[in-house]
Amino acid sequence: MTALTVTDLCKHYGALKVTDHVSLDIAPGEIHAIIGPNGAGKTTLIAQLSGQLGSDSGRVALDGKDITHLSMPERVRLGLARSFQITSVLPGFTALENVALAVQARQGSSFRFFGTVAAERALNAAAMEALHEAGLDHRAQIPARSLSHGEHRRLELAIALATKPRVLLLDEPLAGVGGEDAETFVENLRRLKGRLTMVLIEHDMDAVFALADRVSVLVYGRIIATGAPDAIRSDPEVRAAYLGEEEQEIA
Amino acid sequence: MTDMTDATRVTAAATRPALSGRVKAALTLFVLFALMPPLASALNDPFYVLIGTRILAYAIAALALDLILGFGAMVSFGHAAYLGLGTYAVAILSGFGINDLLVQILAATAMSAVFAAVTGAISLRTRGVYFIMITLAFGQMAFFFFISLSAYGGDDGVALASRSTLLGMEVLKTDFGLYYTTLVMLIGLFFLCHRITKSRFGRVLTGIRENPTRMEAIGFAPFRYQLTAFVISGCITAMAGVVLANQAQFVSPAFMSWHKSGELIVMVVLGGPGTLAGPIAGAVAALLLEEWLGALSEHWKLFFGLFLVLMVLFSPNGITGLLKKLGFGEKQK
């Protein structure tokens, strides 16, 4: 059985077809990268898969269960989490509180009005673990608004991990992260490999080829090729449509 | 934790004070409230005790509104409806010979819970300015409903023969009794709201205020939490109404006019939304200014407006922000 099945998914804005009959089969434990030029519709696809955005037609199934008409919170509770390309956290909360809230969402009722949530050890421990996996545990007590850009990207990852997803949709986790920082980040992601299924949108080709089991290429809302990283690298159509400009980097 | 910088450690400590600035500020206010009546009678001004009761009642309402306005970013412009429901619960029950405060509070909160659940469920389909307008519309609907209620005097309202009893005792008969009963209610409700904001539920509510999309992306559907907070807030506001009916010994639709809803918002904004203690101080400041400016000039609303503009210009976070600027209290989330 596939972890995530996308069948003939469509979405258009006026005359613009942003998602054009996209079909994908993501295997359990796979890291499936989706690459494509700016404006190809990658973020829109993630929004549709996560339930943030409705689809015009097509199906999405998680572990064989049809989730096409479920809301974003419902999908999260079934084990489908996402991160945001543009950091979207709770700015007034500390990093720890941001993550603890994601743990709380799946652990026990949130209709508890009396106990002090900051003192709940189980929540804080699970949150610290997710922060550690994202490499941000040393900044747990810092308000999210005071974190640097790179730390925001890690917080995005930690929050998504804290929901204990089976399938994780990452929208350019490395956006704006460079150099050494990017390398350790890729290392953080590699350690998750096999434990959960990942759909990874990324412009950083080093990261893509270091992590992905398979790569799909999205251009103008259409998947023009899917295959192993090496096959994609040498696919002439892909080179023409997308990789051409970066040929030198990956050669 | 060896690589924790000094800055990290300082911030970590500051977020967990033994007694938060919010509680300290509230306790200070409560002590001042408790000292006021003996002081007033020593100065031969017992009249102030009745004014004080009115202030405490509005402080309860401002506290309740802060729970949704400050912590949930829900600007309800129809909260006077709950004040009104509280006052009419007293009038209607006393018509049936039921005068016990606890029964009145129970009835007032039950009525308000239903009204808040229905109107809140509809209002929460909208956001921002639309939410403000639709809560205002529901408030006006309640206002006109009670105006048309001729059995209770319609527009003119109805006088109450006596004050409520508490478990058969006539505790509220004296102005002192009523004042201190209201103060006990205010203190109890402050700590209730304080606990709620520190709870799991409170964290979710504040999270929705900060970023609803993020909350959905971790599995929370905002609506049910916002609606629950809206209902709690309405119920607490109704308790303030029960007190006001006793304080004025008179009930009329004037308690639920949109001016009152606006005044409640002013109290919260003046005091500093999202601080609980702030709006209590905001209620005191707004009502005292109203008394004094009202005595000084019939154009007091103009001066009050001017004062508000100055407040917004110089201290966007209300009295709480002003105190912080002057070096009192610590930074809070």
Ligand SMILES: Nc1ncnc2c1ncn2[C@@H]1O[C@H](COP(=O)(O)OP(=O)(O)OP(=O)(O)O)[C@@H](O)[C@H]1O
């Ligand atoms: N709400 C919207 N209304 C109209 N057009 C939109 C909307 N959202 C996105 N688009 C358009 O859809 C296309 C795809 O956008 P999307 O953000 O999905 O691209 P992307 O592949 O994530 O790009 P990037 O690499 O820059 O992140 C773009 O042309 C964009 O302008």
Ligand SMILES: [Mg+2]
């Ligand atoms: Mg994008």
